[in-house]
Amino acid sequence: MTSTGYATALGAGTVINAIATWKGSAFGIDLKTSAEVRLHSSGGIKGTIEGGGNARLIERCVQLVFDKFDHQGGALVSTSSEVPIASGLKSSSAAANASVLAALDAIGESMEPLDSALLGVQGAKDAGVTITGAFDDAAASMLGGVVVTDNKELSLISRDVMESEVIIYAPRKKAYSSNTDVNRSRLVAPWVDMAYELCIEGDYEKAMTLNGFLYCSALGYKTEPMLMALEAGVKGVSLSGTGPAYTALAHGEMAGRVIDAWSELDGNVIRTKVNNNGAQIGRK
DSSP states (O other), X not given: OOOEEEEEEEEEEEEEOTTTTSEEEEEEEEEEEEEEEEEESSSOEEEEETTXXXXXXXXXXXXXXXXXTTOOSXXXXXXXXXXXXXXXXXXXXXXXXXXXXXXXXXXXXXXXXXXXXXXXXXXXXXXXXXXXXXXXXXXHHHXXXXXXXXXXXXXXXXXXXXXXXXXXXXXXXXXXXXXXXXXXXXXXXXXXXXXXXXXXXXXXHHHHHHHHHHHHHHHTOOSHHHHHHHHTTOSEEEEOTTSSOEEEEEOTTHHHHHHHHHTTXXXXXEEEEBOOSOOEESOO
């Protein structure tokens, strides 16, 4: 047996972090994780990540696909990614989604996109890399555009197309979601609810900026990168996820101004855009 499946899934930026209230919102970004699943006849699933790392998430996602379709046999799953890890840019959701879709491609099966994302959410929970299940991140990574979700009910509330450049400031340090102080995050829940209402009204930029100030305060991150982006004319800027990266929605000349400002900081600045197409099955 030599069947091989391929897929790509998106990283994402935060509009509303769901840790405080279970309600979340995120947008897909044009940074991708690629997965390859190569079937073999013997049992066992072995994963490798380009550049190193713990492969239990991608292994678990492939196993869940095999279990669902009663596929017998083993597989080699490998991933490579443009998404910075442990930065709040949804690298785990991208890896989970890409692995699920590549496994489906390898065994010749198909699922609805959100059902595929839910398998990835389960894999992330099983692997211990998420607090809320990160359904908002998984949905944005799978569908592209901007999504609003209820992570407790695992339901998609809305999805919109968003046209914007995205500027990312990624400090050199890493922060893993599973280590986040949930209790401190929930202290700001009443104000996160206010940001969520803005999100429901479609005012994503104002919502994400309020979200960013709230979570920077709760989690101990500096607000200076946000203020620098606001000075450059940005309306939407936030700590992404549980950090440490920040994302800004930029239009026209302000993108260059944000890049100039953030380039003074210690870390990497990435220029990309919102991806409205979502994850893709097959080799690209």
